[in-house]
Amino acid sequence: KWDAAMGRSFRFGEVDASLQIGHLEQDKEYFNPYDYLGQYGDLYNRYQSDRDFVSVSAALPVGFSHYLEFFGTLSNEELKVNGDVVDNLGGRDRFTRDKLDLSLQDSISLTPSGNLTLVPILRWNEVDDEDHLSWSLGTDWLFAPDWRLKATYGKYHRAPNFYELYGDGATILPNENLEWEEGTQWDLGVHWQGMWG
Numbered sequence: 001k002w003d004a005a006m007g008r009s010f011r012f013g014e015v016d017a018s019l020q021i022g023h024l025e026q027d028k029e030y031f032n033p034y035d036y037l038g039q040y041g042d043l044y045n046r047y048q049s050d051r052d053f054v055s056v057s058a059a060l061p062v063g064f065s066h067y068l069e070f071f072g073t074l075s076n077e078e079l080k081v082n083g084d085v086v087d088n089l090g091g092r093d094r095f096t097r098d099k100l101d102l103s104l105q106d107s108i109s110l111t112p113s114g115n116l117t118l119v120p121i122l123r124w125n126e127v128d129d130e131d132h133l134s135w136s137l138g139t140d141w142l143f144a145p146d147w148r149l150k151a152t153y154g155k156y157h158r159a160p161n162f163y164e165l166y167g168d169g170a171t172i173l174p175n176e177n178l179e180w181e182e183g184t185q186w187d188l189g190v191h192w193q194g195m196w197g
Contacts, residue, residue: 001026017058024051030083030170045083045169049162052076067107075099079162085169095166099159100126115142125157132157132180146194153186 005022028047035041053075060068079095086093101123108118119138125131136154143149160178167174 015058015060017056020055022053022055024053025049028168030168032170041088042084042169045081045085047163047169048080050078050080064112065109069105069107071101071103071105073099073101077162079166081166081169083169085167085174091174092166095162097128097162100124100131116140119152121154123156125159127159130159130180132182136185146192148191148193149189150191151186151188154184155182156185157182 001024003022003024005020007018007020009016009018011017026047026049030042030045032043035043053073055071055073057072058070062068076098077096081091081093081095085091102125103121103123105119105121108120110116110118117140119140121136121138123134123136125134134154134156136152136156138150138152141149158181160181163172164178165174165176
């Protein structure tokens with residue numbers, strides 16, 4: 001596996017922005033000469049994946065109490081397959097998809113000292129022709145020197161990845177009928193930043 005990326009940061013007035021482009025390649029080969037995995041006689045498979053992407057981000061302070069942040073990534077993924085899963089089982093040898101991820105986040109100071117912050121986030125994800133909107137609401141409370149209480153609650157959607165849909169030639173069986181995952185997530189934690197100053 002290897003990847004490379006180039007980026008540049010900009011400033012337009014009060015807006016801090018960045019642009020990044022990148023490419024990733026991954027090559028997986030599976031040799032199973034004794035069929036010890038017990039899956040349909042798969043003795044050899046090769047999975048090659050490529051991903052090209054462009055990402056943008058922007059941040060803008062709005063008055064005293066708001067700090068808006070935007071993130072966006074557009075990517076194209078391709079998976080090429082050869083081996084027994086194609087030759088003996090009749091599987092497809094090439095898969096592609098386009099993916100767009102956008103998010104908008106606000107950090108709202110609820111007190112003049114800035115020790116209590118509310119963080120609403122909206123996320124929009126599109127894979128090929130299906131899209132979903134997710135959201136979360138977080139808090140960050142500096143309740144004592146060096147001590148923070150953090151909490152988040154929200155709804156999420158996640159598209160199945162290539163290996164969940166098409167298998168990996170070895171231990172993951174393909175299932176092209178998988179739906180998007182959706183659910184509720186929450187977390188609660190305490191952050192201490194007192195050691196060694």
